[in-house]
Amino acid sequence: MVSVIIPVYNGELYIKDSMLSVINQEYKDIEIIIVNDGSTDNTLNIAESIWEKYSPKGKIITIDNGGLANARNVGIEASKGDYICNLDADDYLESSIFQDIFNHTKGNFDVCYYGFRDVDENGNAITDYEERFNYIDHASGLDAAKLKLKKDIWICQGSAVYKKDVMNRNGIKNVKGVNQGEDLYFITSMLASSDVVRCVAETGVNIRSISTSMMHCSYNNTFLQSICAVKNLRNRMACNDEIHKDDDLMNLISIQFMEEICCVAKRMIRSKYKSCFKLLKEMDCLYTDEFDNIDNLKHLMRREKIIEYSIFKFNKFVYFCFVKIMDWFR
Known part of the structure; x- marks a missing residue:
């Protein structure tokens, strides 16, 4: 089973798209863990209404606002899947990506990454993964970590699936309070601790570029x-x-x-x-x-x-x- 962790703080504009992109996956052995990080807008009501309508496997967890890294950790700890996907609340998956991963790899991976497309706030394409980075179908974890640091390949939150056992055996979690650059720390740690890194050479997730976000x-x-x-x-x-x-x-x-x-x-x-x-x-x-x-x-x-x-x-x-x-x- 794949556990998709979606931390969200005041994400009322996009949480529906994010949740539905998981619910509508062709691959059905999935649970969704929504971690509502103390939202003060209508996020929780939207998430609960979608839950009531579709009854997906998983849960909604509401916590006091503690930052993105803490919310990811809470979601991972609550997950029951063999694999973890970290999806930001304003991004959304392509419907076939998990099915394509397991068709291609037969589950023989510690980390499997795939391409992403940068889109604007309305979902219009800006750039595709292939315009800037490469796909490497099979690599050791250390080699993949070096390729990422060289920016030959790129993995972001939402563009990879991780074997949870590797995470647990190596004690890998996000550092609470470090909410900028947490992806660099977590993803590189996972790669370096892995034996087998695979990829699916296709766009699997759409990453929204939001003008009001922290990164802008x-x-x-x-x-x-x-x-x-x-x-x-x-x-x-x-x-x-x-x-x-x-x-x-x-x-x-x-x-x-x-x-x-x-x-x-x-x-x-x-x-x-x-x-x-x-x-x-x-x-x-x-x-x-x-x-x-x-x-x-x-x-x-x-x-x-x-x-x-x-x-x-x-x-x-x-x-x-x-x-x-x-x-x-x-």
Whole structure:
């Protein structure tokens, strides 16, 4: 059985589409776990009315608002399936995707991913997976983790199914309070802990790009959580002797950290945030020595990324000017 976990906070506009995309799957051995994360709008009423009409397998759980990572964990803990799919409440699945997964793999996988389509708020296509990323039908977990960190393949929430036994045996769960970048931590941890990663080379989920969502904000303090997510990932990998010996993987995580630092800093600068320089200086406390090995990473990093991160480390005012000059030349 596949357990589809849908955490939702004030998702009244899209929760119906998300739920129906699961209920209408051709593959029927499915349960839906809705985790209502303290919604204050009409989300719960909509979900309950759909439940009453279709009587799907699963449950609706209402909790006090505790953030996305906590809601995902609550849903996973309540699930009974052999496989887990994490679906965001504003996204929706293609009706054949689970049937196609099991037809293609016969269940022989620890992680099976599939393509996604970016759509606007009305469901109109923006970009398809194939325009940016590759499909790799069969890979070891470590190889798949490295391919994801290199951005050769991409897996997002809703575009993969995970074997729950792998999750439980390795103690993989979302880090409570880290609600930005939680997908990077969880998905990469699952890949690195898996033996067999498969894929279905087709679009399986539609990912809504919503202009008012957190990810489209110019800057807010929760973006710092994405940096913490990378640090948590590295700490987790360092605790596994076999994984820690894989220099390529550890170096790719370090590069991800550097890119995340610069991404958050640029958002901060471009937002004209009042405390910009103070916050840029405070970001120094997020550094640890293991992320400062640029000399060992030069063969893996693009030159412009090395220059950018080096400027950021050297002087925050110089970095501020660097970003402004680069933006002016765009």
